[in-house]
Amino acid sequence: MTEDYRREGPRRVGQVKEVTSLANPIVKDIKALSDKKTREETGTFMAEGLKLVIDALELGWKIRTLVYAKAAKGKPLVEQVAAKTVANGGLVLEVSEKVLSSITRRDNPQMVVGIFESRWTRLSDIRPENGQTFVALDRVRDPGNLGTIIRTADAAGASGVILVGECTDPFSLETVRATMGSIFATPLIRASVDEFLSWQKHAGTELVATHLAGAVDYRTVDYSKKPVVILMGNEQSGLPENLAKSATRLVRIPQQGLADSLNLAVATAVMLFEARRHLLKI
Ligand code: SAM
Structure with a gap:
């Protein structure tokens, strides 16, 4: 260089x-x-x-x-x-x-x-409003997953993707490719766990964390009362306790069959389209 x-x-x-x-x-x-x-x-x-x-x-x-x-x-x-x-x-x-x-x-x-x-949005500039949905990803590692999530967040009308902790770089060629252009339409924010936790205390959002041990069916939550942050866990280890504890809801997507869990990007898509179901029109 x-x-x-x-x-x-x-x-x-x-x-x-x-x-x-x-x-x-x-x-x-x-x-x-x-x-x-x-x-x-x-x-x-x-x-x-x-x-x-x-x-x-x-x-x-x-x-x-x-x-x-x-x-x-x-x-x-x-x-x-x-x-x-x-x-x-x-x-x-x-x-x-x-x-x-x-x-x-x-x-x-x-x-x-x-x-x-490249362009980052500062977490402190994010003041969620009703009707807005954000995705927060804990230590996402796979570039393809991150790109697919950015693309899906864009398609579902989410207002941004927050990368919490050490995440894969959204500006890598592989991730940019997987976003199919949505990298340019989706605000990206990065934050440490502490920054994220202190922001969300005052952000006035419903923090819906997804967890395989969640006791609540994700379809029973009312996503329309407040702005929503959907929190997703790391591909290998899932959400750590400090993040899971901070959630207002710990939800699970019911599963059948042999699979232990859904792929992170697939689970994020399921969550996003449910959380924004009342806002999305054909
Ligand atoms: N071994 C990990 C664990 O025990 O959590 C699996 C992680 S899974 C591949 C990645 C993330 O996708 C999870 O942390 C969770 O956020 C989400 N996820 C996948 N399947 C889910 C389900 N059935 N219900 C809720 N969240 C799910």
Whole structure:
């Protein structure tokens, strides 16, 4: 990673640069975004696909670099996003398919990739209102689960996903891929267990924790009286006692069959659509 990039991102503002070499320093910088430390230091991440890039720009996300395949040159939508990127002071790279494959680590890469500035919402700025639902995840580890949960939270109309404790990075390529674009539409918040517990004491929410030992059927809770936070446990160990104890309700999704538990993302989806059933219309 070059010092210039670390400080301010790519500097050749307003140019379209042709790149075919994997040894190009900008390509190396972009590839380094597969590393969490680099994403954090640069405050950037990668998203693949023209639709995603268009949606992100429309939602006001700041693009640092747009990369597109030579074969996409001249396509009207690609030209439009390239012009927008330049207008926003970003860099546009036209690259060979070999370079795109290498950047995205895929044999059949998307034609367009965007490097965006990451964005976090502060927990202290979250003041839940009636009709709002948040998902809080305790130490979520699996990038695919997190991406699926962000996508589902977006689809169910949730107002944000709170990452409690040491969680997998929502801006990793795998998670961003699994969100299918919802990463750009869903506020993400991170908090330690203590920060989360002290926030929720004053947030005026119904904190509904899910637990395999929950005594309450999740379908019997009234989710309409207050804003709701749905608290989900870690994939391996479930919710620790201090978090479970803080809940106003400890609920279970009844199961039959051999399975001990549901997959975390599936359980979150079941909870979200029940908690928002009265608010969702066809
Ligand atoms: N071995 C873990 C345990 O004992 O809790 C299983 C964790 S499960 C894979 C991940 C999370 O999904 C749980 O902590 C809980 O939040 C949620 N979950 C999965 N199945 C559930 C169910 N039937 N009822 C309530 N929550 C469930």
